[in-house]
Amino acid sequence: MKQHVYTDGVANISLAAGMIRLDLFHYAGAPTQGGHELPREIDQQLIMPPAAFMRAFESMQQFVAELEKKGIVHHIVPAHEHAHHVSSPNFE
DSSP: OOOOOOOSEEEEEEEETTEEEEEEEEEOSOOOTTSOOOOEEEEEEEEEOHHHHHHHHHHHHHHHHHHHHTTSSOOOOOGGGGOOOOOOGGGO
């Protein structure tokens, strides 16, 4: 029997006993006022050997590139890469 798994995201990724473990979560409860994020409940764990994790990671990278090319998703730049660089002849 084929099983389908739904998740709202990955809460944590860890390495234990030589296996990669991804804690999958779903949002719990009803939306709150004030724009606060819903509480997360970890409901499943995906466990795989490092080689399988790397194959999955490579597949996801390729798929994300396709989605970006089609304009479906956009690359998110981490906050630390948003540093402003001031160009001034006084500091060159």
